[in-house]
Amino acid sequence: MRLESIGALALAALLLASCATPQRDYGPDALAMMKRDFHARGIAGMDRLNEDSVQATCNKYQDNPPEEVAAKLEKEEFTAIKWPADGKLLGDWKAGERIAQNGQGMAWSDKGGVGGSCYNCHQVGPRESSFGTLGPSLYQFAKKRGYGADIQRYAYGKIYNAKAYSLCSQMPRFGHVRALTEQQMKDLTALLMDPASPVNQ
Amino acid sequence: MRHALVLGLAAAVSWLRASAQAPDPTAAEFDKFREVLEQDNPAELFEVKGAELWRARRGPKNASLEQCDLGLGPGVLKGAYAQLPRYFADVDLVMDAEARIVHCIMTLQGFTYAELAKQPFSSLVRTPEPVSLVTYVAAQSRGMKFASPQNHPKERATYETGKAIFHYRAGAFDFSCASCHGADDKRIRTQPLPNFTKPEQAIRAVQGWPGYRMTGGVMHSLQWRMNDCYRQQRFPEPGYTSETLSALLAYLTVNANGHVYRGPGIKR
Numbered sequence: 488m489r490l491e492s493i494g495a496l497a498l499a500a501l502l503l504a505s506c507a508t509p510q511r512d513y514g515p516d517a518l519a520m521m522k523r524d525f526h527a528r529g530i531a532g533m534d535r536l537n538e539d540s541v542q543a544t545c546n547k548y549q550d551n552p553p554e555e556v557a558a559k560l561e562k563e564e565f566t567a568i569k570w571p572a573d574g575k576l577l578g579d580w581k582a583g584e585r586i587a588q589n590g591q592g593m594a595w596s597d598k599g600g601v602g603g604s605c606y607n608c609h610q611v612g613p614r615e616s617s618f619g620t621l622g623p624s625l626y627q628f629a630k631k632r633g634y635g636a637d638i639q640r641y642a643y644g645k646i647y648n649a650k651a652y653s654l655c656s657q658m659p660r661f662g663h664v665r666a667l668t669e670q671q672m673k674d675l676t677a678l679l680m681d682p683a684s685p686v687n688q
Numbered sequence: 689m690r691h692a693l694v695l696g697l698a699a700a701v702s703w704l705r706a707s708a709q710a711p712d713p714t715a716a717e718f719d720k721f722r723e724v725l726e727q728d729n730p731a732e733l734f735e736v737k738g739a740e741l742w743r744a745r746r747g748p749k750n751a752s753l754e755q756c757d758l759g760l761g762p763g764v765l766k767g768a769y770a771q772l773p774r775y776f777a778d779v780d781l782v783m784d785a786e787a788r789i790v791h792c793i794m795t796l797q798g799f800t801y802a803e804l805a806k807q808p809f810s811s812l813v814r815t816p817e818p819v820s821l822v823t824y825v826a827a828q829s830r831g832m833k834f835a836s837p838q839n840h841p842k843e844r845a846t847y848e849t850g851k852a853i854f855h856y857r858a859g860a861f862d863f864s865c866a867s868c869h870g871a872d873d874k875r876i877r878t879q880p881l882p883n884f885t886k887p888e889q890a891i892r893a894v895q896g897w898p899g900y901r902m903t904g905g906v907m908h909s910l911q912w913r914m915n916d917c918y919r920q921q922r923f924p925e926p927g928y929t930s931e932t933l934s935a936l937l938a939y940l941t942v943n944a945n946g947h948v949y950r951g952p953g954i955k956r
Contacts, residue, residue: 517852
């Protein structure tokens, strides 16, 4: 009995000790250090170090937010998508291929948004064998999913703001941050959706 | 020599493009190409230049760097690079190799930070002195295991801060370092992306640096590599030899601890 109570006491002390030294959050130290050490260059201003609500949530939950938190923000991002006024979502797939190939844009060495960097992370058309694998293959995008208006809308919306569909997606929000123009996003949508596009061969 | 390298690079690039259908054999072939070049590594030229600079009396104080303390005592170079970043009591900071060398250039020789930070990276017409110096210092750790210490409380705190910096998503594209280097078996185009959160892959963050880069034909250090990552991350620019970069390098190097450093290398 005595031994048991000593054991219990020791256990309680151990638990207390482990509670007294919780894992510290180094996020605030990191951000303060970066704000002190970075400087604006070209188009890349210091405001880029500040998190918006999506980034803050993904940083806080290490890209794995609770479902209800994610759903609320995804809805906000979706509502903010600006759909083309003329209602047309498909541009020129040939122009789209050039935009998909171009990996420049939004860095301090660029003048603004330029390309879509699509091939950096995705397989797209069948003739380009130099493609990345950070994102899923988009080869035969519409051939597999269908050519209908709903899929067109999904493709355009996903390019405009991937976070409207999956909050902590690794894909940039090309329309939301104005890295691509409406016409460029239409051309990319055509690259994925046009039955004549090599993507769907 | 440079012409031969450029020709070799052009041949390698066209070969890579032609055979990019099978990315893994491509990477293997590139490694072979690199091995051939490493037998006559242009980095050695910068190592020699760095050795001269280390002993030369320079700057307003007309002093050499021979009394510079890289963590193992004044003037001790053997194994010092493999044990950086580390804590330095004289500045109460954790510093990476180039940050410490820049500190020595300032304190021993009297150059200013502004002079050193003005154009800190190599171009075809100019290799900054700290780049040659860091190459010389790094070569004195060739064949040794990385052992960036985690003994001082500031070393442990710096590692944790570096880890948080590595994972911090922000900027125009919502990227962090982990966006490209946080998962296994990923590529950008045909370039394989090591997962630096794993010890067995983190060595690839620090192996081969400082390195002679075939793209552009210049010598670069890890300070340049971190800077160029942040450019591609669409962030503003990190300060040269800033605490942020020392913290990030502490995170990467500690993760790579125990792996053998092969010395200044060759990079794509």
